[in-house]
Amino acid sequence: MQPDLVERLTAIVGPSHVVRDPAELTSYQYDGSADRALPDAVVFPADAEQVRLIVEACREFECPFVARGAGTGLSGGALAEAGGVLIVTSRLRHILELDVANRLAVVEPGVVNAHVSEAAKPYGLHFVPDPSSQGACSIGGNVAENSGGLHCLAYGVTAHHVLGCEVVTPDGDLVWLGGKRYDEPGYDLLGVFVGSEGTLGIATKVAVKLTPLRRTRHTLLASFTTPDDASRAVSEIIASGVVPAALEMMDGLSVRTIEDFVHAGLPVQAGAVLLVDVEDLPIAAAQTAAHVRTVCERAGADEVRQARTEQEAHRLWLGRKSAFGAMGRLSASYYVADGVIPRTKLPQVLGEVARIGERYGLRIANVFHAGDGNLHPLIAFDDRTPGEYERTVAAAADILRACVRAGGSITGEHGVGVEKRDCMTLQFSPADLALMSRLKAAFNPDGLCNPGKIFPTSRRCGESARIASRGGIAPDTARAAGAAF
Numbered sequence: 221m222q223p224d225l226v227e228r229l230t231a232i233v234g235p236s237h238v239v240r241d242p243a244e245l246t247s248y249q250y251d252g253s254a255d256r257a258l259p260d261a262v263v264f265p266a267d268a269e270q271v272r273l274i275v276e277a278c279r280e281f282e283c284p285f286v287a288r289g290a291g292t293g294l295s296g297g298a299l300a301e302a303g304g305v306l307i308v309t310s311r312l313r314h315i316l317e318l319d320v321a322n323r324l325a326v327v328e329p330g331v332v333n334a335h336v337s338e339a340a341k342p343y344g345l346h347f348v349p350d351p352s353s354q355g356a357c358s359i360g361g362n363v364a365e366n367s368g369g370l371h372c373l374a375y376g377v378t379a380h381h382v383l384g385c386e387v388v389t390p391d392g393d394l395v396w397l398g399g400k401r402y403d404e405p406g407y408d409l410l411g412v413f414v415g416s417e418g419t420l421g422i423a424t425k426v427a428v429k430l431t432p433l434r435r436t437r438h439t440l441l442a443s444f445t446t447p448d449d450a451s452r453a454v455s456e457i458i459a460s461g462v463v464p465a466a467l468e469m470m471d472g473l474s475v476r477t478i479e480d481f482v483h484a485g486l487p488v489q490a491g492a493v494l495l496v497d498v499e500d501l502p503i504a505a506a507q508t509a510a511h512v513r514t515v516c517e518r519a520g521a522d523e524v525r526q527a528r529t530e531q532e533a534h535r536l537w538l539g540r541k542s543a544f545g546a547m548g549r550l551s552a553s554y555y556v557a558d559g560v561i562p563r564t565k566l567p568q569v570l571g572e573v574a575r576i577g578e579r580y581g582l583r584i585a586n587v588f589h590a591g592d593g594n595l596h597p598l599i600a601f602d603d604r605t606p607g608e609y610e611r612t613v614a615a616a617a618d619i620l621r622a623c624v625r626a627g628g629s630i631t632g633e634h635g636v637g638v639e640k641r642d643c644m645t646l647q648f649s650p651a652d653l654a655l656m657s658r659l660k661a662a663f664n665p666d667g668l669c670n671p672g673k674i675f676p677t678s679r680r681c682g683e684s685a686r687i688a689s690r691g692g693i694a695p696d697t698a699r700a701a702g703a704a705f
């Protein structure tokens with residue numbers, strides 16, 4: 221990296237907010253995915269103007285730059301694959317405005333998701349999107365990935381709860397997309413920005429909607445002998461006209477692994493468990509809970525129980541939220557696949573997932589947002605066994621193929637990033653991808669902003685392209701991919 225650029229960055233943020241030490245840089249070669257890539261420098265700006273100056277300097281030196289929130293992303297989006305500068309938002313962590321009357325907040329991008337709801341709680345409000353990582357992930361990351369969460373089934377994902385973003389464009393301009401009002405005239409550039417995985421600019425402020433907390437919430441646990449019965453219950457609950465606040469499924473392997481880890485009170489003999497939250501005014505909530513119980517029993521549930529206290533409900537949800545962490549008990553590593561299918565295809569695709577696991581000799585646990593049909597097969601693997609990572613990637617690609625064949629999509633909420641870029645061709649035609657690339661070029665003409673993400677390379681879906689370090693995948697390849705698309 222050019223010394224002059226390092227000097228510029230140091231002048232912008234101060235010497236204590238630039239990391240260049242190789243040992244320290246290794247902490248920033250990861251996100252939550254299996255890939256890794258070493259940046260040349262990490263910088264920690266204190267405000268939007270510093271972000272703008274950093275972007276300006278990177279442009280001048282033709283150096284790639286990548287925004288990073290908390291690094292919990294599951295598709296390699298925050299990896300500096302082509303090297304360059306990682307712009308970490310952890311110092312941008314202030315809630316700037318809490319406008320109770322207008323039910324909105326303006327926050328900096330590094331604010332942790334859960335902290336928004338904590339701040340709004342005394343006013344009976346909360347920020348709806350609640351990824352299982354909400355205790356760590358940042359609002360900027362949520363916007364970039366258009367994150368979902370346990371309670372997004374009834375209330376919508378991040379895109380439905382963001383009113384506007386202040387953005388440093390890859391050209392170094394500071395603009396607002398959307399604002400604090402509902403709807404803006406002109407093109408819906410906010411709609412384009414949310415979910416663009418850090419490739420169209422860096423959010424420096426986010427205006428989010430706050431939603432009233434419902435007065436009554438009931439949590440039900442239904443256990444089934446087979447995932448098929450549980451899947452049928454999922455379809456029947458929604459088909460009966462009820463949209464629960466959350467409707468999650470865990471298969472037997474997940475239940476036992478989680479229970480062993482957090483002792484949440486899950487039934488370890490079950491073949492599958494549904495966790496359901498219903499929310500409404502008190503009488504309606506009680507009626508809906510009774511209805512969900514009946515539907516589950518009709519679908520063959522062995523047991524349906526309702527949490528009697530808030531603590532009991534909290535413990536059950538803690539179990540679900542700890543699912544990914546619990547996978548460490550199954551194997552040294554795990555790989556989270558993230559496909560979407562129509563709910564009615566759950567039995568068929570879960571069956572295919574099991575067969576794929578057998579074919580590749582890999583154990584796969586399923587924990588997922590069943591109400592949305594958003595699957596998360598967790599593939600257990602051991603990096604130290606030669607070839608196992610490659611088999612895992614190939615199995616994950618087969619799962620995505622099964623999702624697309626069933627009428628679904630290759631990602632529900634974790635984004636495409638590095639991990640799924642070569643699977644984009646399963647779902648999109650060359651014309652689709654070319655249109656997307658022209659849009660990207662309009663925002664990011666020289667391709668320096670988060671290069672190499674989302675768009676396919678020359679590899680095939682499922683062909684391992686692990687970037688073990690900078691140079692594992694040639695920066696030129698990443699740049700070419702960024703420029704070509």
Ligand SMILES: Cc1cc2nc3c(=O)[nH]c(=O)nc-3n(C[C@H](O)[C@H](O)[C@H](O)COP(=O)(O)OP(=O)(O)OC[C@H]3O[C@@H](n4cnc5c(N)ncnc54)[C@H](O)[C@@H]3O)c2cc1C
Pocket residue numbers: 251252286287288289290291292293294296297298309329350351352353356357358359360361362363364365366367368369370417418419421422423424544545633634670
């Ligand atoms: C245990 C676990 C559970 C999870 N559960 C869920 C879940 O239920 N639902 C879900 O949707 N996801 C889930 N995730 C994935 C992840 O937490 C989300 O994608 C989250 O939004 C990422 O936020 P982050 O701050 O960690 O972003 P990072 O990983 O740091 O970055 C993610 C992407 O956002 C971009 N980015 C970050 N900040 C900005 C910014 N200010 N402006 C522009 N781009 C930016 C980065 O360049 C990158 O492309 C889970 C992850 C883990 C590890």
